[in-house]
Amino acid sequence: MAPLLDVEELKVVYPGPKNLWGRSRNSVHAVNGVSLTVHPGEALGLVGESGCGKTTLGRAILRLIRSSSGRVLFQGEDWLQLSSAELRGRRRHAQMIFQDPNSSLNPRRTVGASIGEALEIHRLVNGPAGRRTRIRELLTSVGLPEDSEGRYPHEFSGGQRQRIGIARALAVEPKLIVCDEPVSALDVSVQAQIVNLLQELQGARHLAYLFISHDLAVVEHLCGRIAVMYLGRLVEVGPSREVCRSPAHPYTQALVSAVPQMHADGVPRLHLRGDPPSPVNPPSGCPFHPRCPVAEARCRTEPPLLRSIGPNRQVACHLAV
Amino acid sequence: MPENAVTAVSPPSWFGQARRYARRHPIVTGSVLFLILLFLLAMVVPWLSPYASAKGSDTQFGHPDGHHWFGTDVHGRDLFTRVFAGARISLLVGLVGTGVSLVIGVGWGMVAGYFGGRLDGILMRFVDILYSLPGIVLVIVLITALEPTVKVVAEHAAPGLVRLVRLLFLFVGLGAVSWLTMARIIRGQVLSLRTRSFVLASQSLGAGPLRILWYHILPNVTGLVVVYLTLTVPAIILYESFLSYLGLGIQPPDASLGTLIAEGAGQINPLQINWWLVVFPGGVLASTLLALSFVGDGVKDALDPRAER
Numbered sequence: 019m020a021p022l023l024d025v026e027e028l029k030v031v032y033p034g035p036k037n038l039w040g041r042s043r044n045s046v047h048a049v050n051g052v053s054l055t056v057h058p059g060e061a062l063g064l065v066g067e068s069g070c071g072k073t074t075l076g077r078a079i080l081r082l083i084r085s086s087s088g089r090v091l092f093q094g095e096d097w098l099q100l101s102s103a104e105l106r107g108r109r110r111h112a113q114m115i116f117q118d119p120n121s122s123l124n125p126r127r128t129v130g131a132s133i134g135e136a137l138e139i140h141r142l143v144n145g146p147a148g149r150r151t152r153i154r155e156l157l158t159s160v161g162l163p164e165d166s167e168g169r170y171p172h173e174f175s176g177g178q179r180q181r182i183g184i185a186r187a188l189a190v191e192p193k194l195i196v197c198d199e200p201v202s203a204l205d206v207s208v209q210a211q212i213v214n215l216l217q218e219l220q221g222a223r224h225l226a227y228l229f230i231s232h233d234l235a236v237v238e239h240l241c242g243r244i245a246v247m248y249l250g251r252l253v254e255v256g257p258s259r260e261v262c263r264s265p266a267h268p269y270t271q272a273l274v275s276a277v278p279q280m281h282a283d284g285v286p287r288l289h290l291r292g293d294p295p296s297p298v299n300p301p302s303g304c305p306f307h308p309r310c311p312v313a314e315a316r317c318r319t320e321p322p323l324l325r326s327i328g329p330n331r332q333v334a335c336h337l338a339v
Numbered sequence: 340m341p342e343n344a345v346t347a348v349s350p351p352s353w354f355g356q357a358r359r360y361a362r363r364h365p366i367v368t369g370s371v372l373f374l375i376l377l378f379l380l381a382m383v384v385p386w387l388s389p390y391a392s393a394k395g396s397d398t399q400f401g402h403p404d405g406h407h408w409f410g411t412d413v414h415g416r417d418l419f420t421r422v423f424a425g426a427r428i429s430l431l432v433g434l435v436g437t438g439v440s441l442v443i444g445v446g447w448g449m450v451a452g453y454f455g456g457r458l459d460g461i462l463m464r465f466v467d468i469l470y471s472l473p474g475i476v477l478v479i480v481l482i483t484a485l486e487p488t489v490k491v492v493a494e495h496a497a498p499g500l501v502r503l504v505r506l507l508f509l510f511v512g513l514g515a516v517s518w519l520t521m522a523r524i525i526r527g528q529v530l531s532l533r534t535r536s537f538v539l540a541s542q543s544l545g546a547g548p549l550r551i552l553w554y555h556i557l558p559n560v561t562g563l564v565v566v567y568l569t570l571t572v573p574a575i576i577l578y579e580s581f582l583s584y585l586g587l588g589i590q591p592p593d594a595s596l597g598t599l600i601a602e603g604a605g606q607i608n609p610l611q612i613n614w615w616l617v618v619f620p621g622g623v624l625a626s627t628l629l630a631l632s633f634v635g636d637g638v639k640d641a642l643d644p645r646a647e648r
Contacts, residue, residue, distance in 0.1 A: 114543045
């Protein structure tokens with residue numbers, strides 16, 4: 019089956035301060051050559067610690083920020099090559115759900131206006147009556163009362179606002195939704211509700227998710243596959259259960275062992291030393307080697323490539339088998 | 340409270356809402372009423388008054404009495420009539436000048452802040468350059484440079500048109516130097532707004548820049564704009580009085596509140612304190628400015644959907 023989204027060698031570089039000659043030093047390689055695929059109806063989890071480039075990757079895929087190089091093939095079409103007018107017409111196929119429910123809705127517009135905006139832009143409904151029906155339908159599908167449309171975001175709780183954000187994304191009937199830590203700003207009990215809602219919607223509407231999170235437990239629950247990111251690169255990709263039960267990369271092993279009460283009984287608790295290195299001056303060789311408990315001499319000089327170690331499983335480590 | 344229970348069931352009428360608002364915000368309501376009253380007086384008094392605003396008489400420096408409520412000035416003109424004729428000009432200059440500065444400042448700041456990058460650099464350096472020049476000098480140069488045009492008009496057209504053209508130049512000149520701070524304030528606000536996720540969400544829905552500026556950025560800067568506007572109106576009224584003092588703005592025998600105060604202050608000496616010449620125009624000016632700033636505050640609060648209704 020052809021992938022819905024095929025990202026190839028994507029790089030995002032934030033230029034550092036420019037010197038007198040307009041040359042930029044200390045650039046930040048936030049995303050450093052990431053390749054991944056998402057199939058129709060599939061949920062791919064993207065995990066990693068703060069600052070590893072997860073959010074940047076998600077935004078770069080939707081071309082909300084500029085990528086430096088690489089390709090983002092969406093249904094076979096490279097979004098990075100489209101003109102802005104062409105892109106605008108196709109944007110409805112890929113939507114985003116944001117982390118902070120407080121800033122993801124315009125405080126000066128009613129819920130109906132926020133959800134209806136997409137309908138107006140893409141002319142998806144006929145007349146005010148059709149628009150109203152559609153907005154109510156969307157509100158119901160995310161579990162909000164129908165009469166919410168005339169109210170303002172500040173009248174809702176965080177979980178409800180996140181539901182409004184989801185309704186807005188669904189309004190254009192997208193094929194892919196990039197979920198940028200959609201539950202990490204919510205209470206644990208509300209998190210479960212939102213995750214269940216996302217799961218229901220995925221089944222009912224055949225949605226594909228790129229689910230960005232730092233919470234392995236949530237990702238394992240929701241996603242069929244997991245991609246682990248470290249310092250702008252993918253270090254491991256594979257089916258969720260396999261990655262969580264028998265992680266191949268030492269970084270994934272440390273992540274998994276840090277999750278309380280997971281099935282990774284065989285994995286001893288690994289404590290990583292130090293902080294993630296700065297993406298301004300990434301370490302030579304394997305970016306993980308300064309913190310890696312099993313690093314060898316060649317890890318310091320030779321950067322490992324993402325290679326297959328089994329069906330659907332890839333890892334970027336010299337030592338993994 | 341039972342009243343509130345009733346209003347919650349059936350939405351109150353427009354009049355009921357206004358009354359409720361007036362009860363909660365007596366100062367704002369009072370200010371609005373004052374401005375309406377001033378506006379009406381400024382329209383009506385010069386027209387209905389038995390004395391012409393520009394016509395002198397023999398009763399120089401008359402104390403306020405039953406005939407001349409605000410007294411008379413050095414040429415024996417009725418001050419009551421002149422104050423409201425002056426208020427008319429001052430309000431006009433203040434509002435139109437502010438309008439000009441609003442349009443330029445908000446547009447400039449929104450474009451610079453939203454598009455950022457090199458365009459932002461160019462636009463804001465231009466603002467910096469204008470900032471470094473003293474604004475009032477700029478207006479003086481501008482108005483002086485336009486003076487030949489006024490002369491040409493004066494040769495071919497009626498004197499009424501000449502006054503209008505002069506006034507128009509004054510509006511443009513004052514508006515053109517008063518938008519700089521507005522542009523900076525707006526740019527700063529837009530800079531922080533454009534990274535908020537609702538703007539990103541709108542972009543990912545395929546909204547173009549115009550749509551985002553209009554629906555998402557502009558409504559979120561209105562509070563700031565309104566507050567700054569209420570500061571701009573008085574500033575422009577004061578600018579105008581200064582220009583008129585130099586003989587570049589309102590030309591006698593026309594008057595504005597600024598020229599009246601300036602004239603009145605010139606008449607005060609230790610032998611004869613003609614207090615009414617300063618107190619009446621000054622009082623009207625001061626209370627107008629105060630009322631404007633109260634109204635600005637009220638409008639800002641009323642526009643905020645988060646504020647309690």
